[in-house]
Amino acid sequence: MIEAIGFIALGFALMEVFGWAIHKYIMHGPLWSIHKTHHQPSKYFFELNDLFSLLFGSIAVILIIKGVAELDYRFWMGIGISLYGMLYFFLHDVLIHRRMKWFQKPKNGFLKGIFRAHQAHHRTNEKDDAVSFGLFVVPKEYFKEKD
Template sequence: MSILLWIAVFLGTFIFMEGMAWFTHKYIMHGVLWSLHKDHHHKDHSHWWERNDLFFIFYALVSIGFFLLWRYEDVWFGLPVGLGILAYGITYFTVHDIFIHQRFKIFRNANNRFAKGIRRAHKMHHKHLGKEDGECFGMLWVPFKYFKK
């Protein structure tokens, strides 16, 4: 198997996951599974675990499924797809949970243009407390207007 094809599948999966995250967030989390996501907008508990974290577990299981497909069924693309989903999950957790929501108190002083834009976009998303009328459902790729000074 060509390493370039393997890298292309890995990167394609990572990029696809941003679109999948946007779609899931807009139509599933703010739709039929709002009951799991709403505690992310309205804190109704005193612990750091949210029902919303179940979405993270779902995608982890999908990633594991691709690893198993590669390992036990010898399907070559299972490894780069599984790693692409894993890499996106780590990136999502780092940017969304650690950097934006400060679930762990690190990356507090990140102050570059990209960091400010991502924070602004997410703040606009959270200004809508209900499941309707939301905006900015992406995580890494947000509208350019949030990067303007």
């Protein structure tokens, strides 16, 4: 059981670490042409950038399928990645970008910090001068109340 929780946490943590690196060095790098659809206003509901979510989702599904018979580390890491994906969807797509208008602007301190940090990321529509590439792990300054 403790092992399962460990691998779930590992899958979750790896997503934030790899997500940060992929966002900073690949999405704002060679694959900017795909990711820029998330930095520019669009009249369509889906963005080409959603392909990245599909890719991470597929990795989770493959791990879960490969590990389900023995309930080994692959299964639990797949669960951790899925959990990250769901939280990412609620925070990033629903709460911050309001692709679905389910919630109002967050009032809770932690959510406000994440919100501000991601808004800072979107302050530019350019490839090169963006800041704040993670979602959950962001600089402390964003959690300070300034408004």
